[in-house]
Amino acid sequence: MRHNFGAGPCILPQEVYKQAAQAVLDFKDGLSILEISHRTPQFEAVVEEATELIKELMNVPAGYSVLFLQGGASMQFAMVPMNLLSTKGFAAYSDTGVWANKAIKEAKMLGKVEVVSSSKSENYNFVPKDFVIPNDADYYHFTSNNTIYGTEVFNFPKTNVPLVCDMSSDILSRTVDVSQFDLIYAGAQKNIGPAGLTVAIVKDEILGKVDRVIPSMMDYKVHIDGKSMYNTPPVFSIYVAMFNLRWLKAKGGVAEIEKDNILKANALYREIDRNKLFKGTCAVEDRSRMNVCFVMEDSSLEKEFLRLADNAGFEGLAGHRSVGGFRASMYNALSINSVHALIELMQDFEEKNK
Amino acid sequence: MRHNFGAGPCILPQEVYKQAAQAVLDFKDGLSILEISHRTPQFEAVVEEATELIKELMNVPAGYSVLFLQGGASMQFAMVPMNLLSTKGFAAYSDTGVWANKAIKEAKMLGKVEVVSSSKSENYNFVPKDFVIPNDADYYHFTSNNTIYGTEVFNFPKTNVPLVCDMSSDILSRTVDVSQFDLIYAGAQKNIGPAGLTVAIVKDEILGKVDRVIPSMMDYKVHIDGKSMYNTPPVFSIYVAMFNLRWLKAKGGVAEIEKDNILKANALYREIDRNKLFKGTCAVEDRSRMNVCFVMEDSSLEKEFLRLADNAGFEGLAGHRSVGGFRASMYNALSINSVHALIELMQDFEEKNK
Known part of the structure; x- marks a missing residue:
């Protein structure tokens, strides 16, 4: 998967x-x-x-x-x-x-x-x-x-x-x-x-x-x-x-998918804000629901997290070279299960790096 | 087929x-x-x-x-x-x-x-x-x-x-x-x-x-x-x-496919020239190997031929509206068997309309 x-x-x-x-x-x-x-x-x-x-x-x-x-x-x-x-x-x-x-x-x-x-x-x-x-x-x-x-x-x-x-x-x-x-x-x-x-x-x-x-x-x-x-x-x-x-x-049209997109975005931003290893890169009020950009407080850990993510079946999480860190794009077809899987990975990583 | x-x-x-x-x-x-x-x-x-x-x-x-x-x-x-x-x-x-x-x-x-x-x-x-x-x-x-x-x-x-x-x-x-x-x-x-x-x-x-x-x-x-x-x-x-x-x-590259294309074109033009019902629409020396345009001597028969062709599994034989009649496009992937099938159809039609 x-x-x-x-x-x-x-x-x-x-x-x-x-x-x-x-x-x-x-x-x-x-x-x-x-x-x-x-x-x-x-x-x-x-x-x-x-x-x-x-x-x-x-x-x-x-x-x-x-x-x-x-x-x-x-x-x-x-x-x-x-x-x-x-x-x-x-x-x-x-x-x-x-x-x-x-x-x-x-x-x-x-x-x-x-x-x-x-x-x-x-x-x-x-x-x-x-x-x-x-x-x-x-x-x-x-x-x-x-x-x-x-x-x-x-x-x-x-x-x-x-x-x-x-x-x-x-x-x-x-x-x-x-x-x-x-x-x-x-x-x-x-x-x-x-x-x-x-x-x-x-x-x-x-x-x-x-x-x-x-x-x-x-x-x-x-x-x-x-x-x-x-x-x-x-x-x-x-x-x-x-x-x-x-x-x-x-699926019920745009209004319905928008609810899903809000749920997905809220869940991931909540974890970014809670997890001590990660932080968001842009103004909170302007945070995109489609493309979630974040970095690590200790950037030397980023490579390892990406490697783990890759092994666990995550695709396309590397941030654009002009921002660095990570970008989780969560378009309509991305399931909330994938978002939960990412959150879990971030929590496991936090646990390991305590 | x-x-x-x-x-x-x-x-x-x-x-x-x-x-x-x-x-x-x-x-x-x-x-x-x-x-x-x-x-x-x-x-x-x-x-x-x-x-x-x-x-x-x-x-x-x-x-x-x-x-x-x-x-x-x-x-x-x-x-x-x-x-x-x-x-x-x-x-x-x-x-x-x-x-x-x-x-x-x-x-x-x-x-x-x-x-x-x-x-x-x-x-x-x-x-x-x-x-x-x-x-x-x-x-x-x-x-x-x-x-x-x-x-x-x-x-x-x-x-x-x-x-x-x-x-x-x-x-x-x-x-x-x-x-x-x-x-x-x-x-x-x-x-x-x-x-x-x-x-x-x-x-x-x-x-x-x-x-x-x-x-x-x-x-x-x-x-x-x-x-x-x-x-x-x-x-x-x-x-x-x-x-x-x-x-x-x-397949052997362009030189090889060119030989096939010449065979296909020659076979169909030969039939157009031989068959009393059909005739080509353009100068013999400029005849395309890719798009063979032809009409019927008696244009009132064209609809029936197209209907027969359609029933027999032929696709896309109607000529462009600015020329009328028929256009047989014979691109690289078209098998010579399809050309022979078309020739047979033309010969059967000639037989029926003697």
Whole structure:
């Protein structure tokens, strides 16, 4: 039994693996999902169901389009300014981690950017709160969960400019009011499905307002018109995402999984705070439920703990090199039993090192 | 038993499906390939092996980089001019089909384009041959195989400007001298692997010569430096491509599969030419080995033939709407037995309609 705490591509439900494997052998009439034309009615139905499931699970209001794209959040870092940043205007960004910073870098290639808040000087260990978003910005961009540093934004900024959010690592893990946002995007490889797929949820009316020339593949409008099939989509990844979304719906939806995620996060943070060997790395009020970052009071013990964890079947617990220590990523499909197993391991280690 | 003549995503070898399904259930230590971090040594080894297999199978010379990207050929239509078309220069293109035409359209968004040859007025039923590529073009772009119209370029143009080729539908189906080219790209979903993956083979020295600002994800140089892992790659598609490339190597490589492909194409074209009910749609000397397009002398019989084919287990034989009739796509993994079965069906149909 492995406990996969990896940060992504990450654990998906076991039943999804079984359904995916079966589809690789036989999707319809003995044909594999890997040899199916995306223009078949069977696959068009898959894209439609996956689209509808996202709309239903996230309660996406009318006037928004749900898109399946390629290129990950990194491609969105460029697509967002390409579609929304006017040649004379500017965009407002918050710099709350490596990925937020990369988004800023890409936007700066295409136009003017104002960084309205940053926690960079504190190694991104908190989420800046009191800052002003200029009313004349073309849009404001932020990252709702910072995977590497383990912080999460629990109060979304209020603004009258279009609100754009990279939700790669906490989409579908908690209820959000989509109507507050104008553009949400997420690499699939956390709570949506396999790597190689990106989801964007776009408010239609924000598009078509810049005079920039936009290559077709970078143009949200082109993908909306093509119903996510402007060109050959990542067929398998969409199909597996559909299975995963069905699983989430059967679980009771986002509100139910959010309760589980809170239980999992509370249990682990409680142990980190209680256990004398360990400590959390970021501001308590900004602690992410998806990515729990922690270190040891005595860092010389970290290697041994990692080795023990590895032997005991724990996967992906090493922290990102820019933070060190440990990172326990606890996406939707991670069972609370895995969290309890980790807590037990930490308690055993404390006992041994008394 | 199904005979999959689909144009793509298309048939892959049966053993590749089995290996892919197994990896979905257990890639290493009980973990699925869908939950594996791309930064694990195990997956880094996969990317390296897949890269080396392409270099070996295509005999890629030193000085070229092999890249795994996302977005399909459609994304390459924009990436090519973004990386190679200078703001003051122009690019030369041949217009030999729908995809070539889309490539032209994208390039025109970014700069000046000269269409040096076109078969558009003849519904793309031949490959133009006598044309001049200006010596001062930034590059010349062509499509080596036109999937929709069933034509293929057998003599590559000679030019002293960088030669760029969309090889999506015939890459790895025949030997080509890569050293003649400066950039080759291909959507994976024909002879490489599953949809959601793109391969580019770039001569390093052609890069870095334009002054244009290139978003990171569109910059070949960024992906070369990142060894196809600048961001999270399409993990599963690369893994399956590796299996498929291994299969091709075990078959004896590209030169061996080319012999099979010639046999398959010759057999089917012979029947089309012999059978009184059928006729080919394009110039005999330009007939594609990958996509065989044909119609019936009496088009009112076409529906019935398609229905018979469908009942007999044939998949994907309907021609593209812009050509009509039939298209038999015969990619590497399609067995010659499937071709013989199709020929038999055509002969039975001829018998019935005497």
